[in-house]
Structure formats: structure tokens, C-alpha cells
Amino acid sequence: MKRTLVDKIWDSHVVVSKSGFPDALYINTHFIHEVTSPQAFDGLRKRGIPVFRPRKTRATADHNVPTIDQHLPIKEALSRHQVEMLTKNTAEFGVELYGLGHPYQGIVHVIGPELGITLPGMTIVCGDSHTSTHGAFGAMAFGIGTSEVEQVLATQCILQYRPKRMKIEINGQLKKGVVSKDIILYIISKISASGATGYFVEYCGEAIRSLSMEARMTICNMSIEMGARGGLIAPDETTFAYIKGREFAPKGADWEKALAYWKTLYSDADAQFDKTLRFDAADIEPMITYGTNPGMGMGITQHIPALEQVEDKERPSFKKSLDYMALEPGSALLGRPVDYVFIGSCTNSRIEDLRMVADFVKGKRKADNVVVWIVPGSKQVEAQAKKEGIDKVFEAAGFQLREPGCSACLGMNEDKVPAGMYCISTSNRNFEGRQGPNARTFLASPLTAAAAAITGKVADVRELV
Amino acid sequence: MKKNFQHLISTAVPLPIENIDTDQIIPARFLKATTREGFGENLFRDWRYDADNQPKADFVLNDSRYKGEILVAGKNFGCGSSREHAAWAIADYGFKVVVSSFFADIFKNNALNNFILPIQVSDDFLQQVFSAIEADANAQLEVDLEAQFIKIVATGAQENFDINPYKKACLINGYDDIDYLLSLRQEIEKYEAGREFNF
Ligand code: SF4
Numbered sequence: 001m002k003r004t005l006v007d008k009i010w011d012s013h014v015v016v017s018k019s020g021f022p023d024a025l026y027i028n029t030h031f032i033h034e035v036t037s038p039q040a041f042d043g044l045r046k047r048g049i050p051v052f053r054p055r056k057t058r059a060t061a062d063h064n065v066p067t068i069d070q071h072l073p074i075k076e077a078l079s080r081h082q083v084e085m086l087t088k089n090t091a092e093f094g095v096e097l098y099g100l101g102h103p104y105q106g107i108v109h110v111i112g113p114e115l116g117i118t119l120p121g122m123t124i125v126c127g128d129s130h131t132s133t134h135g136a137f138g139a140m141a142f143g144i145g146t147s148e149v150e151q152v153l154a155t156q157c158i159l160q161y162r163p164k165r166m167k168i169e170i171n172g173q174l175k176k177g178v179v180s181k182d183i184i185l186y187i188i189s190k191i192s193a194s195g196a197t198g199y200f201v202e203y204c205g206e207a208i209r210s211l212s213m214e215a216r217m218t219i220c221n222m223s224i225e226m227g228a229r230g231g232l233i234a235p236d237e238t239t240f241a242y243i244k245g246r247e248f249a250p251k252g253a254d255w256e257k258a259l260a261y262w263k264t265l266y267s268d269a270d271a272q273f274d275k276t277l278r279f280d281a282a283d284i285e286p287m288i289t290y291g292t293n294p295g296m297g298m299g300i301t302q303h304i305p306a307l308e309q310v311e312d313k314e315r316p317s318f319k320k321s322l323d324y325m326a327l328e329p330g331s332a333l334l335g336r337p338v339d340y341v342f343i344g345s346c347t348n349s350r351i352e353d354l355r356m357v358a359d360f361v362k363g364k365r366k367a368d369n370v371v372v373w374i375v376p377g378s379k380q381v382e383a384q385a386k387k388e389g390i391d392k393v394f395e396a397a398g399f400q401l402r403e404p405g406c407s408a409c410l411g412m413n414e415d416k417v418p419a420g421m422y423c424i425s426t427s428n429r430n431f432e433g434r435q436g437p438n439a440r441t442f443l444a445s446p447l448t449a450a451a452a453a454i455t456g457k458v459a460d461v462r463e464l465v
Numbered sequence: 466m467k468k469n470f471q472h473l474i475s476t477a478v479p480l481p482i483e484n485i486d487t488d489q490i491i492p493a494r495f496l497k498a499t500t501r502e503g504f505g506e507n508l509f510r511d512w513r514y515d516a517d518n519q520p521k522a523d524f525v526l527n528d529s530r531y532k533g534e535i536l537v538a539g540k541n542f543g544c545g546s547s548r549e550h551a552a553w554a555i556a557d558y559g560f561k562v563v564v565s566s567f568f569a570d571i572f573k574n575n576a577l578n579n580f581i582l583p584i585q586v587s588d589d590f591l592q593q594v595f596s597a598i599e600a601d602a603n604a605q606l607e608v609d610l611e612a613q614f615i616k617i618v619a620t621g622a623q624e625n626f627d628i629n630p631y632k633k634a635c636l637i638n639g640y641d642d643i644d645y646l647l648s649l650r651q652e653i654e655k656y657e658a659g660r661e662f663n664f
Contacts, residue, residue, distance in 0.1 A: 015656040016649055021631045024649055026656055036548065038499035047643070052653075064497065078497035085499050129547040129571060145549035145575035147642065155646040157653055161629070193484055194541040197570055227544060229570055261661075293484050293544070317483040317539065410493040410546075419516070431488040431545060433511050 002268040004165045005234055006200045009140040009265070013123050015157055022159040028122040030057040030152045031108045032095070034064055034086040035412070036127030040150035041089040053156045054094040058117060061086055061099045062107045064412050067375050067402035070100050079413065093153070106378020106404045109133040109346035113217065114380055116246025120235040120262040125152060130346050130428065132223040135232035136216035137239055138265045140200070142230040163229045164198050164274040167267075169205035172281040177462035179356070180215035181348060181426065181445035183207065184222040185287035185297045187279065193295035197227030199275065202267060207281035208233060213242040214352035221347045222428050225294040234266040286461055288333055289430050289443040291321040296430075300448065300460050306330035324432050325440050326420075333442070333458045337369060338422045341453040342435070344375030345409035345427035348446045351384045353426070357450045358385075358393040360465065366398040367456025373415065374399050375407040399453065411436045424452040469639035470580055473561060473608045474618065476533035478525055479598045485538055486545035487572065491554045493546075504550055505557030530602040535562045537594050537606075542583075543572025552579045562608050564615065566591040577632050578641065584608065584615055590624045593617060610636060 003011070016024040032040075037059070044051065051057065064079035074080035083100065090097040098104040104111055109130055112118040120138035125131060129143035144158065151158055170183060188195070201223050208216065216233050223231030240259060243249045250258040267273075285299040298304065307329045310318045322329060343349070343357055354376065366372050374394055376382040382404055385391055394401045408415040409427040416436030417423040423441050426449050427434075430441040442458065451461040495507040512524050520527040536555065542565040543551060552575040555563065562582045576583045586594070597604040597617045605618040610633065616623035628636075635641060 016652050021645070022629070024646060024652070026653070026660075035496050039501050039549075042500070043643075049647075063493075082497050082499060127547060127549075129545070143547035143571055145547055145552070145571060145578060147549060147575070147578035151643050151646055154643055155649070155653060156657075157646050157649070159642050159646065193544055194567060194569070197541075197567070227541070227569060293486065314483065316481070320482065410488075412493045412496065429486075429488070429545065431486045433492050434488050437492075437511055437516065 002271040004267040004271045004273060005138065005202055005232060005265060006140060006163065006165050007271075009121055009123065010162055012121070022161050024157045025123060025160050027125050027152050027156055027158055028056065029112070029117060029124045031112060031124070031126035031131070032057055032059045032149060033108050033126075033128065034061050034082045036146050037149055038082065038085045038089065039146050040127070040153055041093065043150040044093070044153055047154070049154055051093040051095060051153045055096070056156060057095045057153065059086060059090045059095050059097040060105055060108050060111055062404070063406045063410065065100055065405040066413050067405050067407045067415055070403045076414070103379050106380065107346045107349065107406055109221065110350060110377030110381065113137065113213070114246070114378060116243055116249030119243065119249070119258070120239060120265050125158060129224045130221050132228070132230040133217050133221040133346055135220040135223065135230050136213060137243070138232055138235035138262070140230060140232065143224065163200040166196055166199040166201045166228070167273040167276045168201055168203050169276065169278045170203065170207040170281050171205045171278065172207060173210070174207060174281045174284065177286055177447060177465055178284050179445045179447055180211055180218045182284050182287045183281070184219045185289065185294070185443060186284045188222065188226045188294050189287065189297035190279070191226055191277065193225060193293040194227040195295070196223070199228050201228045201231040203231060203233050209236065212352060213238060214350045217350070218347055222294065225428055235262050286445060286448050288448060288458065290325065290327060290333055291318070292324055292430055292432050293321070294428065294430060294443060296321065297443070300458070301334060303330055303332050304328070334460060336422070336458045337456060338424045338442070338452050338458060339370060340417050340421055340423035341370055341372040341449050342375070342408045342423055342425040342427065343446055343449050344373065344377070344407050346377065347428045348426035349375060349377030349381065351381050353446045354381065354385050354390050355388070357446050358390040360447060360450045360461075361397045361399070361454060362393050364397055364454050366453045369456045370453055372399040372453045373402060373408060375402045375415070376404050378404050397453070408435050410434060411439070417441070424449050424458065470561060470582055470636045471610050473534060474605055475535050476531070476603050477535035477537045477564070477594070477598055477606050478531045478533055479595055480525055480536060480538045481595050483539035484541045484544055487543060487548050487551040488545055490543070490551040491548065496548060496550050501553050503557065504554035505559065508554040508558045534560055535564060535606050535608070536560045537564045537591070537598065540565060540567045540588070542568050543576070544569040547571045547575070549575045549579070552576045552581055556581050564591070564594060564606075577636070580636060580639075582608065582610060582628075582636065584626045586615065586624050586626060590622070593620070593622055
């Protein structure tokens with residue numbers, strides 16, 4: 001039978017399939033962090049059971065951590081407590097921790113791939129919805145809740161129903177100044193924040209194939225923002241070249257064996273998808289969001305929909321959203337001043353993102369009215385940026401290169417955008433209050449964010465390169 | 466944890482807003498607790514309280530006319546982050562049922578794992594529920610899990626809802642996924658032994 005990639009991975013991970021029950025699915029890799037794991041460890045203690053396969057779980061501290069002076073104790077008591085609990089829990093249960101100060105520490109979805117832990121054909125879960133990032137390697141990766149974290153710790157399995165499969169094909173080639181973040185913001189703006197609920201998405205087509213691994217991760221990362229369970233891309237030579245030689249990647253004979261297997265990981269020609277969507281890369285311009293969910297996005301030169309263009313029953317939510325953003329229906333964003341620029345998060349904080357920004361800002365200086373935060377995704381990204389002199393470029397431009405963590409993506413640490421201020425952000429969510437109470441977020445690509453840093457307003461990067 | 470659920474008649478709290486994401490249900494800055502208790506206080510925190518921690522009079526949870534164990538919300542409820550804290554906050558506040566015309570996947574799972582019943586109804590029925598509550602803040606809803614229906618008591622309008630049989634049994638009997646998975650221990654070990662690529 002012809003099978004999709006999702007089916008191939010699913011079938012090879014089913015431990016038990018009983019009618020009337022969800023499938024018990026084996027999990028190859030489990031990532032945990034300080035925010036969604038303490039209650040799961042507590043659950044194990046209450047049941048008096050150990051972690052079943054401690055070596056298949058890896059931990060890092062990312063959500064809460066400060067992004068300056070990481071060598072000092074965390075000032076905020078609750079955050080410190082959560083990070084300490086992670087240290088205590090991982091030590092007690094024998095789980096490897098890349099905590100603060102460790103050279104591998106970083107945002108959970110950045111470190112998995114860069115360490116060669118994330119591999120094609122795996123099932124990967126984490127108590128974090130952007131686990132879909134790892135799908136860029138042809139893995140089935142998805143976010144879970146804390147009860148499920150406990151299930152995986154206890155049994156290395158999770159109960160799941162087979163998702164529906166959606167294929168999203170992006171044909172053609174991207175235009176200058178348009179990058180992978182624009183592709184995914186474009187797709188979400190077309191199909192809405194719930195357009196892929198219940199589906200696992202496979203991205204394919206010429207435009208996807210020509211992307212680097214970093215760029216593919218950005219796309220898979222935001223699958224959840226259209227409601228998808230996860231998103232993946234079949235592995236190819238780009239994938240294999242990225243993995244080869246990384247810390248935990250298979251080596252020698254294991255590598256050859258793994259490679260032979262990975263080459264079988266694609267959707268068979270004529271495999272049935274429950275839904276197929278096609279887009280043309282040439283139609284995509286740099287994107288920006290104007291509202292309070294990632295589906296409320298548009299091309300940078302376009303206007304926010306006027307009230308009449310919004311369906312009757314959606315108007316109250318639309319108005320509420322624009323009220324929060326203090327924006328007028330029908331208005332343009334181009335030229336609007338911004339106060340903060342945040343370049344970071346598991347969507348866009350990899351070395352390639354930093355290089356892209358550095359290339360663009362080299363020899364330029366930030367506008368006086370903006371604060372620019374650059375938060376690398378990991379210690380390794382930070383070290384690499386320094387090695388390449390990217391830190392100097394940022395310094396000359398007046399940008400702050402901070403230390404790794406989730407930072408202003410969700411404002412759990414001190415990095416909050418003040419109330420009422422506008423932030424152009426490379427992260428993945430523009431929800432009310434996401435970057436701080438009453439903060440207003442425009443989601444965009446690293447290039448568009450860099451353009452805003454230099455001009456102090458929403459700008460079309462195509463006119464600046 | 467209060468386990469199991471079968472039948473409920475209650476007034477409801479209406480929240481006719483679409484795409485309510487988990488950052489609204491429980492903002493990230495309240496995720497720092499290491500236990501499951503006490504999240505109810507911060508349910509819908511930024512809609513419920515102003516910057517000085519004073520209750521906002523126009524938010525429905527601060528409106529004494531509305532109460533009950535059922536929350537009724539607009540389409541695509543619970544989108545966004547996977548934080549189970551959202552479900553804990555809803556349960557801790559005292560809701561047992563959430564009604565909407567569409568739920569985000571992870572939220573639905575998290576809710577069920579915490580013995581909250583998410584009931585997906587048609588757009589039309591959802592409107593009827595909102596209208597009934599608008600007409601009378603004390604309008605009651607009846608939910609029957611065994612028979613899988615929800616009813617507006619005043620008008621008698623009712624609709625059947627779907628729930629997968631496994632989750633239904635879990636809710637009715639008060640057992641959870643880990644109990645089931647732990648019973649599969651032997652099968653899991655057998656699977657591991659038979660796998661060629663056990664990364
Ligand atoms: S960077 Fe943001 S989206 Fe990514 S894991 Fe951290 S909080 Fe979640």
C-alpha cells in the first residue's frame with residue numbers, strides 16, 4: 001500500500017494498537033524543560049515509579065532564564081526555584097541536563113538539532129507546542145501536555161490517534177528579500193490559525209527543497225500556529241549533510257546503516273493525503289502580522305482588512321484584536337514606528353538567522369527610537385556568532401547580543417516589552433500579552449525585523465537591500 | 466484530583482470570543498509554580514484584572530450574574546501553547562465542561578487528561594446557547610456524558626456530541642492514560658527488543 005511519510009513513521013512506532021483504544025506509540029526522544037516538567041516528576045514520585053528510559057530524555061533550562069549575567073544566580077525567586085527543581089529532578093531520576101552554564105544549554109528546539117539528537121524517522125515529543133520544529137528532519141515531532149510528559153517518563157510511550165495528513169506544496173522560487181519565515185506566515189494567513197487542526201502537515205515542493213535546514217526548521221516550527229499537530233519535511237541530502245559529524249549523530253557503520261534507512265523516508269508517489277494545498281513561492285512578499293493571532297498576517301505593502309471585508313460573525317473578535325493593537329481597520333503598517341525589535345526564539349535564533357541579520361546591518365546603525373534585542377538560540381549559536389565576528393557587527397549597529405533562552409518570545413523572564421509599545425518580533429506568537437502585559441507584537445522575518453531596527457519603523461526590506 | 470464525570474446540570478459562563486489562546490487562559494508569567502494547584506486564581510488574569518490587580522467590572526468572571534460549572538466560548542478555544550496549566554486553571558476555577566464550536570487539539574487532550582469535558586457543538590447550537598444565556602443569565606444547560614448530549618433546559622434544544630470511547634470510559638470510570646500505559650510494560654519491552662533502529 002502507498003503510504004505517506006507520516007504513516008511510515010507512525011507504523012514503525014506502534015507498540016500496541018487495540019480497537020477502541022488510541023495507539024500506544026513509542027517515543028525515541030523526549031525533551032523537557034523547567035516549566036512543563038515539575039508536575040510530571042511529582043506524578044512519578046506519587047506513583048513511586050522511576051523514569052523508564054532515562055537516556056531517552058534530555059533536559060535544558062530555557063523558558064525562564066535571564067539573558068544577561070547567566071553566571072549569577074537567577075534573581076527572580078520563582079524562576080530560580082523552577083530551574084532548581086529541574087536540576088534536582090533530573091539528578092534524582094538520572095536524566096541528562098544541559099542547564100545554565102553548560103556549553104550545550106539553549107532553547108530546547110535549537111539544541112536538539114544542533115547536537116545531532118534530532119534525527120530522521122524519529123518520534124520526538126516535548127512539553128512545548130513548538131516541538132514541531134524537529135519535523136524539518138523528517139521526524140514526527142509534536143508538543144504534549146504535562147500529563148503526557150509524565151506518561152513518556154513512565155513508559156517511553158504516549159497514547160495517540162493517527163492524525164489526518166495534509167500536504168502543503170510550495171512551488172516556484174522565492175523572490176529577493178523573501179525568506180522561509182515569510183512562507184509560513186503566508187500559509188497561515190491563507191488558511192487561518194485553525195486551518196490545519198487535526199492534521200499532520202508534510203511540506204514539499206521546489207521552494208521547500210531549496211531551503212537550508214535552518215530555514216526548514218522555521219517553517220515546521222510554526223505548524224502549530226495553524227493548529228496542526230505537527231509538520232515535517234522528507235529528509236534529503238541537505239538533511240544528511242547537516243546531521244553528519246554532529247555530537248550525538250550516528251558515526252561510522254552506524255551512520256551508513258542509518259543513512260540507508262533515512263533514504264526510505266518519503267511519501268510514496270500517489271500516497272493519499274486527506275487534504276492537499278498548493279502555493280506559489282513567487283506570490284509571497286515579506287510578511288507581517290497586524291493582529292493577535294498568527295493568522296492575521298499580510299504582505300508588508302498591504303492594508304489591514306477594512307471592517308466590511310471581515311465576515312459578520314468574525315467582526316467582534318477582529319475588532320477586539322485591532323483595539324488591543326491600537327490599529328485602524330483598513331490602514332497600512334508600512335512606515336509605522338516601532339519601539340522594540342526582538343530577534344530570537346526557536347523560530348529564528350539559529351546561526352543562519354544571525355548571519356542573515358548581520359549581513360544586512362553591516363555598516364549600518366540602529367534608529368534612535370528602537371531597542372534591539374538579539375537573543376541567540378543556544379550557547380553554541382552564541383559561540384559561533386562570536387567566532388565569526390557577528391557580535392562586533394551587532395555592537396557597531398547598537399544591538400544588544402544577549403545570552404540564550406526563550407526571552408521576549410513569551411516574557412517569562414525580565415525581557416518584557418513594556419505595555420502599549422510595539423515590538424517587531426521574529427518569534428511565533430502575537431497573542432495578547434505574549435511579550436508582556438499589553439505589549440503589541442508584529443511577527444516578521446529576521447530580515448524585516450532588521451529593516452525595522454535600522455529605520456525605526458515597519459519597512460519593506462526589498463527597498464533596503 | 467477530582468476524578469470522574471457523568472451528568473451535570475448547571476448555569477454557564479459565556480465568553481463569546483473566538484481564538485481564545487492559552488496565553489489568555491493563563492499568561493506565561495503564572496507558569497512558574499511547580500505544583501498543579503492554585504492556577505484558578507489567575508485564570509484569564511489579564512482580562513479579569515487591571516494593571517493594579519483590581520477586578521475589571523466588564524469581564525464576565527467578575528459579573529456576579531454569571532456562574533456555574535460550564536464555560537461557553539467562541540470558536541477555536543485553547544489554541545496556542547501546549548501548557549497544561551490552561552486546563553489546570555480551568556479545572557481549579559471550578560469548570561467541569563467547556564463548550565465551543567471548535568477546540569485546538571492539544572488543549573482538548575489536556576482537558577480530558579484533567580477530567581474536564583470539552584464539548585464541540587455546531588456553530589448554530591453555540592449561538593443558541595449564547596442567546597439563551599443572554600436572555601436569562603440563569604439559563605441552565607444539561608450535559609449527559611453517557612448519552613452524549615447537551616441540552617438547553619429552557620428551550621429543550623439539544624445536540625449530540627462526539628467523544629472517543631476510550632476517553633469516555635476514562636472520564637466515567639476515573640482512570641487515566643498512565644494506568645493503561647503502565648499495564649503495557651511487557652509489550653513495550655518486546656517492541657524495544659525487536660526494533661532495528663533504537664536510536
Ligand atoms: S522560544 Fe518561545 S516558542 Fe520557542 S520554546 Fe521558547 S517560549 Fe516556546
